[in-house]
Amino acid sequence: MNNIFVICEIEEGKVADVSLELMTKGRSLANELNCKLEALVLGHNLKGVEKELYPYGADVVHIGDDERLDPYTTLPHTSIIVDLFEKEKPQIALLGASTFGRDLGPRVSSALVSGLTADCTSLEIGDHEDKKAKKQYKDLLYQIRPAFGGNIVATIINPDCRPQMATVREGVMKKEIYDATYKGKVNKIEVDKILKPEDLVVKIIERHMEKSKVNIKNSSIIVAGGYGVGSKENFEKLEELAHVLGGEVGASRAAVDAGYADHNRQIGQTGVTVRPKLYIACGISGQIQHTAGMEESAMIIAINNDPNAPINKIADYVITGDVGVVVPKLIKFYKQNTK
Amino acid sequence: MGLKIVVLAKQVPDTRNVGKDAMKADGTVNRAALPAIFNPEDLNALEQALRLKDKYPGTEVTILTMGPGRAADIIREGLYRGADNGYLLTDRAFAGSDTLATSYAISCAIKKMDECDLIIAGRQAIDGDTAQVGPQVAEKLNLPQVTYAEEVLSAEKKKIVIRRRLERGVETVEMPLPGVITVNASAPDCRPRNAKLLMKFKHAKTITERQSEAEDYIDLTADRPYLNIEEWSVNDIETDTKWLGLSGSPTKVKKIENVVFQAKEAKRLTPADEEIDELMKELIANHTIG
Numbered sequence: 001m002n003n004i005f006v007i008c009e010i011e012e013g014k015v016a017d018v019s020l021e022l023m024t025k026g027r028s029l030a031n032e033l034n035c036k037l038e039a040l041v042l043g044h045n046l047k048g049v050e051k052e053l054y055p056y057g058a059d060v061v062h063i064g065d066d067e068r069l070d071p072y073t074t075l076p077h078t079s080i081i082v083d084l085f086e087k088e089k090p091q092i093a094l095l096g097a098s099t100f101g102r103d104l105g106p107r108v109s110s111a112l113v114s115g116l117t118a119d120c121t122s123l124e125i126g127d128h129e130d131k132k133a134k135k136q137y138k139d140l141l142y143q144i145r146p147a148f149g150g151n152i153v154a155t156i157i158n159p160d161c162r163p164q165m166a167t168v169r170e171g172v173m174k175k176e177i178y179d180a181t182y183k184g185k186v187n188k189i190e191v192d193k194i195l196k197p198e199d200l201v202v203k204i205i206e207r208h209m210e211k212s213k214v215n216i217k218n219s220s221i222i223v224a225g226g227y228g229v230g231s232k233e234n235f236e237k238l239e240e241l242a243h244v245l246g247g248e249v250g251a252s253r254a255a256v257d258a259g260y261a262d263h264n265r266q267i268g269q270t271g272v273t274v275r276p277k278l279y280i281a282c283g284i285s286g287q288i289q290h291t292a293g294m295e296e297s298a299m300i301i302a303i304n305n306d307p308n309a310p311i312n313k314i315a316d317y318v319i320t321g322d323v324g325v326v327v328p329k330l331i332k333f334y335k336q337n338t339k
Numbered sequence: 340m341g342l343k344i345v346v347l348a349k350q351v352p353d354t355r356n357v358g359k360d361a362m363k364a365d366g367t368v369n370r371a372a373l374p375a376i377f378n379p380e381d382l383n384a385l386e387q388a389l390r391l392k393d394k395y396p397g398t399e400v401t402i403l404t405m406g407p408g409r410a411a412d413i414i415r416e417g418l419y420r421g422a423d424n425g426y427l428l429t430d431r432a433f434a435g436s437d438t439l440a441t442s443y444a445i446s447c448a449i450k451k452m453d454e455c456d457l458i459i460a461g462r463q464a465i466d467g468d469t470a471q472v473g474p475q476v477a478e479k480l481n482l483p484q485v486t487y488a489e490e491v492l493s494a495e496k497k498k499i500v501i502r503r504r505l506e507r508g509v510e511t512v513e514m515p516l517p518g519v520i521t522v523n524a525s526a527p528d529c530r531p532r533n534a535k536l537l538m539k540f541k542h543a544k545t546i547t548e549r550q551s552e553a554e555d556y557i558d559l560t561a562d563r564p565y566l567n568i569e570e571w572s573v574n575d576i577e578t579d580t581k582w583l584g585l586s587g588s589p590t591k592v593k594k595i596e597n598v599v600f601q602a603k604e605a606k607r608l609t610p611a612d613e614e615i616d617e618l619m620k621e622l623i624a625n626h627t628i629g
Binding site for chain 2: 011071073074075078098099102103105106107109110111113114115116117118119128142143147148152153154155156157158159160161201202203204205206207208209210221245246263269270277278298299301302312313315316317318319320321322325326329330333334336337338
């Protein structure tokens with residue numbers, strides 16, 4: 001009762017990265033609140049899945065293993081989670097802001113009449129005073145997220161409804177093993193007793209899953225381009241720079257919208273969040289929607305025509321000049337100095 | 340077989356085109372300076388509905404929107420593109436709604452309308468980016484849902500077949516009707532306005548709009564009922580008011596911060612050869628690259 005739950009997602013037979021990132025966050029929140037961390041996994045052929053979750057500090061792993069739960073469909077997952085949460089009454093429930101979490105989360109929160117905050121970029125514990133109702137709340141989950149196209153950052157709370165639910169995008173939280181020898185226990189969910197025929201009305205006819213080909217998230221060097229790159233041809237120079245440096249190419253939303261780069265390379269609030277060793281921002285003005293996804297990079301080099309571009313404020317190096325001129329020079333002098 | 344389709348649409352500030360005057364001197368957002376537009380993914384949703392109308396004669400497409408009076412603009416926009424009629428749900432009682440209270444109000448309005456086969460919404464609105472209202476409306480109506488739809492392949496014999504675009508793949512699913520689908524931006528763009536429909540619906544107005552205008556318009560709908568955009572207040576639908584507006588919203592905004600960049604000293608360089616050369620040497624020396 002009153003614990004923290006992470007609704008885990010299974011990807012290619014393993015617990016997805018985003019779920020492990022949330023386990024890491026969940027563990028630190030549980031320590032702060034002095035409660036337990038529980039994981040929930042639904043799917044099929046899940047034997048041994050608890051062993052993936054214990055090192056992240058799972059005290060309990062709830063497992064619902066049934067062929068009707070794989071591949072994922074909304075209604076059976078919802079029924080099981082609602083049933084479990086009504087019994088367990090978690091204070092916090094977290095899930096990834098993936099197509100899975102963004103399909104499932106709202107359905108579950110609506111059924112439980114609890115609040116859900118999408119795409120949080122930070123989760124903290126704090127107090128709240130409702131001055132009108134003269135009520136004090138202790139240890140609420142502060143769900144912090146950019147809103148209004150990234151022009152504001154809002155702190156959202158759910159004072160009265162439980163669980164306090166939040167989704168978080170992959171890569172926003174850090175994934176870190178808590179204790180490799182940590183041991184929890186398993187709770188097997190009796191799926192048969194919960195599922196009803198009306199939960200199974202949506203049928204998957206066909207499914208083509210592909211491994212994500214582009215992996216900008218795990219790249220230690222990223223060369224990213226914005227609308228200011230100007231053309232697809234100029235973007236190819238960025239690709240060349242990324243290639244010689246052993247990195248990947250990323251893009252701002254504006255560059256993706258302009259057709260310079262593929263959607264799966266988009267960095268920022270509506271794309272992926274990255275924290276590479278080196279981030280080279282080319283022709284990116286630095287709207288918060290973009291910087292939200294890269295500001296934790298260890299080093300940022302901004303190349304921009306505009307000496308007052310907002311990105312310059314978070315950059316370590318600012319090169320004021322044309323991307324089409326600067327990028328080939330970076331390639332040239334990198335090659336010269338590494339020969 | 341004709342279908343009865345309700346398209347959920349939202350009028351949103353165009354957060355993608357934030358101009359210089361979009362922020363006030365005190366750093367807060369100047370909503371008045373942002374143009375109000377038809378939420379982009381709701382247009383993708385409308386297109387899917389209109390394609391079903393093309394394919395299955397007798398299909399009726401109704402737009403439902405909740406918002407202030409000026410949101411009637413997007414109903415007209417929908418009519419110009421091929422929708423048959425529209426409902427504007429507008430009342431102070433809905434102010435301050437989070438996604439759950441919004442979904443509750445919308446579900447009550449849908450219950451009040453004639454029975455429908457399919458509810459289509461955009462995946463998410465650009466002012467909130469939550470993607471929650473579609474699934475929550477489905478839950479409130481106890482209907483199945485298919486999110487991230489890219490194309491409706493068929494809708495026959497009370498079953499709909501939909502292709503979904505997921506992060507790492509594509510899924511084709513079958514859902515019995517009635518049901519709710521939400522449509523991605525990767526779906527086909529909405530068709531443009533049709534000139535004939537623009538002429539036909541130019542004077543389509545809500546009762547409030549007609550009352551505030553010249554007298555001739557008031558009687559216009561008597562012989563042309565299609566020019567009436569139905570306007571519903573909280574009294575026109577059956578609700579339990581405790582689930583509406585602020586009191587029906589589990590989530591509260593505790594704090595809003597306007598985004599301010601933290602200043603930190605950056606090294607400023609020009610594109611001169613020596614400076615770029617020096618930078619590269621530095622990065623290689625401190626093992627950032629190489």
